[in-house]
Amino acid sequence: MYETYKSVNENxxxxxxxxxxxIAFRGIEKSMVLLHGxxxxxxxxxxxxxxxxxxxxxxASSSLNEKGTVYGGEKNLIKALDNVIKVYNPNCxxxxxxxxxxxxxxxxxxxxxxxxxxxxxxxxxxxxPTPGYGGTxxxxxxxxxxxxxxxxxxxxxxxxxxxxxxxNISTADLREIKRLLELMKxxxxxxxxxxxxxxxxxxxxxxxxxxxxxxxxxxxxxxxxIATIEIGINYEETPGKYLQxxxxxxxxxxxxxxxxxxxxxxxxxxxxxxxxxxxxxIEMERGRLLDGMIDSHKYNFEGRCTIFGDPExxxxxxxxxxxxxxxxxxxxxxxxxxxxxxxxxxxxxPLDDDITIVDETDxxxxxxxxxxxxxxxxxxxxxGKYLTEKGGIPLVRIGFPILDRVxxxxxxxxxxxxxxxxxxxxxxxxxxxKYKTYRKDMYEKYYKVLT
Numbered sequence: 495m496y497e498t499y500k501s502v503n504e505n506x507x508x509x510x511x512x513x514x515x516x517i518a519f520r521g522i523e524k525s526m527v528l529l530h531g532x533x534x535x536x537x538x539x540x541x542x543x544x545x546x547x548x549x550x551x552x553x554a555s556s557s558l559n560e561k562g563t564v565y566g567g568e569k570n571l572i573k574a575l576d577n578v579i580k581v582y583n584p585n586c587x588x589x590x591x592x593x594x595x596x597x598x599x600x601x602x603x604x605x606x607x608x609x610x611x612x613x614x615x616x617x618x619x620x621x622x623p624t625p626g627y628g629g630t631x632x633x634x635x636x637x638x639x640x641x642x643x644x645x646x647x648x649x650x651x652x653x654x655x656x657x658x659x660x661x662n663i664s665t666a667d668l669r670e671i672k673r674l675l676e677l678m679k680x681x682x683x684x685x686x687x688x689x690x691x692x693x694x695x696x697x698x699x700x701x702x703x704x705x706x707x708x709x710x711x712x713x714x715x716x717x718x719x720i721a722t723i724e725i726g727i728n729y730e731e732t733p734g735k736y737l738q739x740x741x742x743x744x745x746x747x748x749x750x751x752x753x754x755x756x757x758x759x760x761x762x763x764x765x766x767x768x769x770x771x772x773x774x775x776i777e778m779e780r781g782r783l784l785d786g787m788i789d790s791h792k793y794n795f796e797g798r799c800t801i802f803g804d805p806e807x808x809x810x811x812x813x814x815x816x817x818x819x820x821x822x823x824x825x826x827x828x829x830x831x832x833x834x835x836x837x838x839x840x841x842x843x844p845l846d847d848d849i850t851i852v853d854e855t856d857x858x859x860x861x862x863x864x865x866x867x868x869x870x871x872x873x874x875x876x877x878g879k880y881l882t883e884k885g886g887i888p889l890v891r892i893g894f895p896i897l898d899r900v901x902x903x904x905x906x907x908x909x910x911x912x913x914x915x916x917x918x919x920x921x922x923x924x925x926x927x928k929y930k931t932y933r934k935d936m937y938e939k940y941y942k943v944l945t
Contacts, residue, residue, distance in 0.1 A: 504858035505880050507802055508828025509895070510626035512590045513539045514634030516553060517662055517894075518642065519620075521686020523707035524585035526578050528554040530571050530602060531592025546895040547665070547692045547903045552702065554578045558594055567595060568605050575609055575619070582702050586710060589621045590638070596625035618710065620645045630829045631894075632804040635662045636729050639686060643733035646710060650717040650741045655681040656767060657722040657743065659733050661806045662894055663750060665693035666906040671725075671751075674761070674909055678770045683712045683719060685733070693903045717741035721767050725750055725760070728805040728833045750806055751908050752916060753814030754783060779910035786914045787818055790921040795819040797924050800864045800881065802826040802874040803893040805834045811873055811892065812838060816845065818917060823867040825851040826860045861885050871924055876902070888927045890919050 512529055516539055519527045529536045536555035544551045554577070556562075556570040571589075578587060589602055602621045610619060622641040624634045639659070658675065660668060668689035675682045690706025697704070716722075716737055721744045724734035738745040746767070751760040757780075761772050797820035801811050805827050815822050825838060831853035838851055850863060857880040864872065865885055872881045872889045876896040881887040896902025906912040 503856040505877065506828050506856045507826060507860065507877065508630035508632070509542060510535075510539070510592075510631060511624035511629050511634030511637070512592055512626070513542060514631035514636070514662060515588070515590045515622055515624045515638035516543060516551075517688060517692070518635050518638040518686050519586075519588035519590075520691045521688040521707055522586050522588075522642065522713070523709050524703050525588060525707065526552070526554065526582045526584035526586070526703065527588045527590060528556065528571075528574055528578055529590050529592055530556045530567065530574075530595040530600065531558055532594055533557045535592045535594075542895055542897070543692075545897045548900065549692055549694065549704075550700075552582075556595075563594060563598055566598065567600055571600075571602070571605055572609055576613075579613075579615070584703060585617055587617065587619045588638070588642075589619065590624045590634075591622070592624070593626045596623060596628070618646060630804075632662065632806070632829050633729075636726075636732060639733050640731060640736060643685070643713065643716060644736055646713040647715075647717045647737060647741070649715045651715070652718045652720070653715060655683050655715075655719050656764075657716050657719045657734070657737065658682050658684045659722060659724045659726075660684065660686070661726040661750065662804060663725075663807075663908065664894075664905050665689045665903045667750075667908040667912065670906055670909045670912055674776065675764070677773050677776060678761075678764055678768070680764060680768050680770055683716055684708060685713060685716070717743060719743055721746060723748065723760075723763060723767075726806045727837065728809065728831070730833075749813070750810040752807075752810040752913055754780075754787070754817055754910075754913065755813060756810055757908070757910055757913060776910070783910040783914045783917075786917060790917060791819050793921050793924055793928075794917075795821075796870070796928070797821060797920065798823055798868060798870050800824040800826065800860060800867075800869045800872045800874075800878075800887070802860055802872070802878060805829050805831045807893045808874075809834055809837055813841070814913065814916065815873075815920075816841065816843070818920075819845070820871075820920065821845050821847050822849055823847055823869055824860065824863050825849060826855050826863075827853050828855060830854055857881065861887075870927065871920065873920065888923050890923050892916065892919075 536553045540551045556574040558567045622638045685708045687708045691704045694704040722734040724747045727747045734745045737743040749756045751757040872887045875893045876898045907916045
């Protein structure tokens with residue numbers, strides 16, 4: 495009856511749509527983001543992103559108030575656009591709507607078009623409807639990425655590069671994907687590329703818009719690429735799908751390359767598309783991962799885990815646990831995840847465990863189910879510290895956001911090297927918990943006199 499009648503989220507396992515949209519826009523060179531909504535929305539988004547990436551995050555706001563809510567926020571939006579251009583001089587502006595703007599039915603596409611004509615503006619201004627009630631930050635990232643490609647990709651002249659479209663992964667993961675592509679000598683367009691804009695070197699003087707990001711000219715030419723590799727398999731309406739439908743660019747979808755199988759699939763696909771061989775150095779990295787898997791398997795079989803977070807990350811973590819003998823007992827996400835349920839149901843489960851999958855959920859329910867299943871490790875973003883605080887379940891942090899530790903943006907989990915790092919984090923967490931509690935467990939199991 496608990497699930498039937500509960501009508502509120504208690505510590506939700508997700509964040510708002512515009513937050514994901516901001517990160518996607520930060521992957522474009524010299525872009526600036528404007529939230530059309532109340533000032534508090536922009537403050538909330540900035541705080542979360544800044545605490546994860548430990549970088550200054552500028553997000554403009556149209557600062558809608560009661561008057562704008564009743565009579566429309568067009569004047570606020572126009573003034574905000576004027577200020578953004580004056581202060582930042584960007585090459586691209588992204589306008590994201592919040593709950594308030596969407597609820598009053600603001601026609602931002604009309605406002606944008608008329609603004610560009612009245613001000614004689616030539617730079618791209620890209621709109622994306624991202625109300626908080628329309629989905630999670632995961633959907634916001636995908637939907638905004640789609641709108642960027644839809645708006646900017648116009649050139650279908652063929653060239654020899656491959657589009658590599660990424661989900662919301664760490665900046666360290668982005669750099670590792672680029673390293674693998676460069677080792678295989680593959681020309682590519684990575685989108686969105688926030689590896690430098692959200693993890694930049696220390697700069698003096700301070701730059702209002704950090705260097706880096708996918709060039710607008712590269713996004714424009716994505717329609718002429720020889721293929722698109724989309725890292726992510728949970729969503730249908732994606733930038734890669736648009737490029738396939740609009741420009742006939744062949745689309746290949748793979749999971750996030752975490753784990754042996756997923757990384758093998760990513761590199762094999764690169765080899766098949768380009769004909770370029772996988773270099774010896776990468777093969778040696780694969781061998782080291784196999785060696786590490788053998789080293790840790792005798793500890794990992796005791797792992798009974800809860801996995802939570804964004805659907806793309808959750809699936810790749812799930813398959814990585816499966817191939818290392820760690821028992822995934824609970825899979826949870828705050829997003830709608832029908833595709834994730836189908837993917838996990840279609841997996842051959844050699845561990846013969848009863849896996850529970852819940853979506854659109856919160857940490858109150860995740861904790862309740864984790865305790866019922868006697869989980870001894872949790873894997874996901876730092877919001878899962880609730881499971882540690884309330885249930886004593888140790889947490890391995892991965893994904894977004896990581897707010898209670900420094901270096902969340904530098905956590906490497908993709909590729910053979912990243913997988914080995916990730917596996918070590920899981921194994922060492924299991925060992926730490928075991929050594930912390932084994933004397934008490936042994937006493938209660940074999941020596942305590944029951945009365």
